[in-house]
Amino acid sequence: MWHVPCQDAGEDTVLWRADNDECKAYFSSAKTWNNLRDKRNEVSWRKVTWFSQAVPRHAFQVWLAFRDRLSTGDRMKNWGIEQCCMLCGEKNETRDHMFFACPFSFTVWLNTAGKLFGNAITPDWNDTVSSLLQQAQTRIDHILRRMAFQTVIYSIWREHNSRRHGGVWG
Numbered sequence: 001m002w003h004v005p006c007q008d009a010g011e012d013t014v015l016w017r018a019d020n021d022e023c024k025a026y027f028s029s030a031k032t033w034n035n036l037r038d039k040r041n042e043v044s045w046r047k048v049t050w051f052s053q054a055v056p057r058h059a060f061q062v063w064l065a066f067r068d069r070l071s072t073g074d075r076m077k078n079w080g081i082e083q084c085c086m087l088c089g090e091k092n093e094t095r096d097h098m099f100f101a102c103p104f105s106f107t108v109w110l111n112t113a114g115k116l117f118g119n120a121i122t123p124d125w126n127d128t129v130s131s132l133l134q135q136a137q138t139r140i141d142h143i144l145r146r147m148a149f150q151t152v153i154y155s156i157w158r159e160h161n162s163r164r165h166g167g168v169w170g
């Protein structure tokens, strides 16, 4: 509750807004950031993207894929550019086609991660993500599955870009 300022109430003091709009005499950058930031619900795929063993540049690529921010053909269309799948020629190049409905990508995915996933290996993006969210038989399998997923996404996207740019930008 706010009171009209008056002399008897003592000296003015500087306070910082912290948790639940409570004011404190000290400044905490973490609490201030938490107050300012736009809070969103945690996404389930967070654990498939950011984990301690992940290679940062692979994780970033995977984050872009989850957000569907990669410049696949369906997104290029919005910019007036026609682009078929750079890997198999399929007309409709989407994120889900690339990982791993595309016959080229699925072959890479199968050869890399087939043993780790067994019967659960699939060309379907959502099914792949669901099985990555489930606990594997051992902790090491759990980590390896996610690492394989990230490495394959990163490598396929690099291959895709090198074909798109005629190999000039590697």
Ligand SMILES: [Zn+2]
Residues within 6 Å of the ligand: 085, 086, 087, 088, 089, 090, 097, 102, 103, 104
């Ligand atoms: Zn393809």
